[in-house]
Amino acid sequence: MTDGTPPDQAEREGRGAKHFIKSPLTRFILAAIAWLPVTFGSWYLLGPVLLWPVRLLVQLICRIGLSDVVRGVEVGGSSIAFLTTLKPGEGMGAGFISVDVNMLVYAFGMPLFAALTIAAREEKWWRTLAIGYAVMVPFVAWGVLADFLKGIALVAPAAVASQTGFSGLQREMIAFAYQFGSLILPAVVPAVLWVLLHRAFLERLRRRAG
Amino acid sequence: MLRFFLLFVVLLAVLFGLELTPWVQDWFVIPWTNALARISTWIVTLFDGNVVATGKVMRSNTNGFAVSIEAGCNGVEATLVLLAAMLAFPAPWKHKAVGLVIGILAVQLLNILRVISLFYLGQWNYDVFEWAHLYVWQALIMLDVLVVWLIWVRRVPRTDDSRGPPSAPTALAAG
Numbered sequence: 001m002t003d004g005t006p007p008d009q010a011e012r013e014g015r016g017a018k019h020f021i022k023s024p025l026t027r028f029i030l031a032a033i034a035w036l037p038v039t040f041g042s043w044y045l046l047g048p049v050l051l052w053p054v055r056l057l058v059q060l061i062c063r064i065g066l067s068d069v070v071r072g073v074e075v076g077g078s079s080i081a082f083l084t085t086l087k088p089g090e091g092m093g094a095g096f097i098s099v100d101v102n103m104l105v106y107a108f109g110m111p112l113f114a115a116l117t118i119a120a121r122e123e124k125w126w127r128t129l130a131i132g133y134a135v136m137v138p139f140v141a142w143g144v145l146a147d148f149l150k151g152i153a154l155v156a157p158a159a160v161a162s163q164t165g166f167s168g169l170q171r172e173m174i175a176f177a178y179q180f181g182s183l184i185l186p187a188v189v190p191a192v193l194w195v196l197l198h199r200a201f202l203e204r205l206r207r208r209a210g
Numbered sequence: 211m212l213r214f215f216l217l218f219v220v221l222l223a224v225l226f227g228l229e230l231t232p233w234v235q236d237w238f239v240i241p242w243t244n245a246l247a248r249i250s251t252w253i254v255t256l257f258d259g260n261v262v263a264t265g266k267v268m269r270s271n272t273n274g275f276a277v278s279i280e281a282g283c284n285g286v287e288a289t290l291v292l293l294a295a296m297l298a299f300p301a302p303w304k305h306k307a308v309g310l311v312i313g314i315l316a317v318q319l320l321n322i323l324r325v326i327s328l329f330y331l332g333q334w335n336y337d338v339f340e341w342a343h344l345y346v347w348q349a350l351i352m353l354d355v356l357v358v359w360l361i362w363v364r365r366v367p368r369t370d371d372s373r374g375p376p377s378a379p380t381a382l383a384a385g
Contacts, residue, residue: 025364029357036353040346105344112349116356176230183282184226187352188291192218194356199211206364 025205031119039111039118047078050110050133051103055080057141069152069164071096078104082148089159097160099151106143106182109136109190116194120201132193139189143181150178217298225290240266243284246318250325261329268329275333277325283343285321288351289314295359301366309362313355320354 021027043050055075062070062082074081079102086097113132117125153166153174166174195202228234243266251263260271266284269276281287292313296306324347332339 025360032353036346036349040349044345102344108345108349109352111345112352116353176227179230179281180223180226183287184222184291187288187348188222191291191352191356192215196211196215202360202363205360206368208364 024208028119028205031121032115035115035118036111039114043107043111043114044104047104047107048075051078051107051140053137054103054107054140054144057137058144061141061145078102080144084152086152086156086160086163089157097152097156099148101144101147101151103140103144106140106147106186107136109139109186112187113190113194116190117197120194120198122198122201128197132190132197135193136189139181139185142177143186146174146178146181149174154178214298214300218294221294221297222291225294226287229286229290239281239284239286242286243279246284246322246325247279250322250329253322254326254329268325270329270333273333275329277329277332279325282348283321283325283328285318285351288317288321288355291352292317292355292358295355296362299363299366305362305366309358309365313358313362316358317351317354320351324351 021030055073058080059073062073069084069086070082071085072083074083079100082099082101084097084099088095088097110133113136114129117128117132122128153161153164153171229239244263247263247266247268251261251268254261254268258270262269262271266279267276268279293310296309296313299306301309328339328343328347331342
């Protein structure tokens with residue numbers, strides 16, 4: 001114990017020739033890769049349950065800020081359907097437009113975060129998983145809402161998009177929110193969260209290297 | 211840690227904003243995406259001659275299946291994340307430069323593997339293709355970025371500044 005690491009910690013990291021792979025970083029990477037199929041499978045099966053808070057948050061935001069455009073929200077499995085007040089336009093039939101969004105597309109960071117957290121084998125990892133999950137929920141909701149808004153403001157035919165009443169600047173903001181919410185946040189949030197919640201683990205990795 | 215985190219977020223937002231500008235799209239993103247399609251196609255033609263690249267599209271002449279490399283699949287965003295993470299971390303510029311060159315290469319090599327694997331998965335089973343495309347490869351590319359960054363961070367010489375970023379509270383670190 002020359003580096004001040006507590007004995008239980010050292011044991012968790014497998015020091016003492018019990019592990020074939022000596023580098024803790026290599027062990028961590030291999031463990032994370034090994035856990036990914038498990039966490040992805042669990043995430044997919046439990047998708048409707050895991051994404052239930054996302055649905056609640058999306059519903060709340062729609063009720064508060066988008067009530068003039070959204071009549072209601074329906075969930076089928078891991079997909080969410082936004083029932084809008086928008087009409088298809090003349091000659092396109094009656095009724096209202098609905099927009100479906102696959103919530104899983106914005107939630108793949110959950111199994112990634114879980115695999116990284118379990119692979120790090122830190123104390124109270126269940127608590128870390130719960131914190132990470134709770135923090136990720138609003139970001140998933142961001143992606144889902146931005147996807148919906150993109151659908152009605154940018155992708156829909158002009159006859160539909162014009163009913164939203166969004167200004168040019170608002171449409172630009174929706175475009176940026178969608179791009180950021182789909183290309184950056186789903187992947188970056190779990191990684192950043194993991195780093196923030198595993199500072200002690202990372203410090204030990206650095207100390208071993210140095 | 212706070213300094214690193216804030217700097218990372220600001221850099222990432224700025225880099226991503228720049229990426230979306232027409233100038234960067236025209237002069238960097240689109241040419242790179244087209245080059246990625248050509249590189250992937252060239253590799254594939256080493257064992258499958260019936261594949262051609264047109265712009266950002268890889269197409270099989272055998273069955274007509276094609277994949278179009280869109281934003282998010284060209285590795286540019288993953289590269290920006292790595293760039294922001296390495297620039298935000300307190301390290302000598304020489305280390306940052308070496309880390310970026312090797313890191314970007316590692317990310318792009320894995321991304322080529324992603325494009326090629328998706329090209330064949332799509333021809334085999336569309337459901338598996340969708341799963342791999344929408345979920346699995348996204349996570350793997352980010353894992354690659356994180357692993358590259360972790361390896362790099364371990365090799366950065368320790369200074370008073372660089373003790374901060376992934377550091378733990380003293381009590382935790384010292385045990």
